[in-house]
Amino acid sequence: MNINEEIKELINKNDVCLFMKGTPDNPQCGFSMAVSNILKHLEVDFKGINILENNNLRQGIKDFSDWPTIPQLYVKQEFVGGSDIVKELFENGELKELLKQKFLIKTT
Amino acid sequence: MALSIKEITDLITASIPDAVIEINDLMGDNNHYSAKITSKVFNNLSKIEQHKLVYKSLGKKMGNELHALTITTKELK
Numbered sequence: 576m577n578i579n580e581e582i583k584e585l586i587n588k589n590d591v592c593l594f595m596k597g598t599p600d601n602p603q604c605g606f607s608m609a610v611s612n613i614l615k616h617l618e619v620d621f622k623g624i625n626i627l628e629n630n631n632l633r634q635g636i637k638d639f640s641d642w643p644t645i646p647q648l649y650v651k652q653e654f655v656g657g658s659d660i661v662k663e664l665f666e667n668g669e670l671k672e673l674l675k676q677k678f679l680i681k682t683t
Numbered sequence: 684m685a686l687s688i689k690e691i692t693d694l695i696t697a698s699i700p701d702a703v704i705e706i707n708d709l710m711g712d713n714n715h716y717s718a719k720i721t722s723k724v725f726n727n728l729s730k731i732e733q734h735k736l737v738y739k740s741l742g743k744k745m746g747n748e749l750h751a752l753t754i755t756t757k758e759l760k
Contacts, residue, residue: 643738660730663755
């Protein structure tokens with residue numbers, strides 16, 4: 576399986592998939608920590624993929640998304656953005672709305 | 684090698700000539716910046732496309748010489 580197929584499989588398997596430096600419990604970069612904390616705050620189930628454990632994945636995800644930085648958030652196979660966009664969407668309420676629409680968090 | 688505020692501004696201006704750019708060195712270390720960029724080229728684009736235009740202007744420097752750049756893009760109406 577090549578790296579693009581591996582990435583596709585990860586985002587197909589995980590409705591909310593965060594490619595990050597470190598893990599949700601032990602983030603290795605402030606930007607990855609910020610996005611991970613936002614998802615925790617919204618109480619959404621997500622899979623944190625530590626790109627530091629795999630050099631192919633570290634470069635592969637940047638090529639796959641055509642996006643040069645980490646973290647990167649995928650929701651239902653769709654690229655939502657990096658930390659700046661996720662923070663903006665969180666602050667204006669759009670991220671919560673998106674997750675509600677996709678039935679990934681409780682609607683009440 | 685870190686990038687100076689002027690180098691970042693020049694790179695962005697080279698590909699987005701009408702950009703109004705405000706850059707702050709967040710930690711005073713030439714390595715963690717925030718950039719607020721306003722331009723007509725962002726009009727009617729998604730946030731992802733807007734940020735991609737900024738990343739493209741920085742080319743391979745993003746993530747290499749330039750470790751951390753917080754980007755805020757605004758449309759110019």
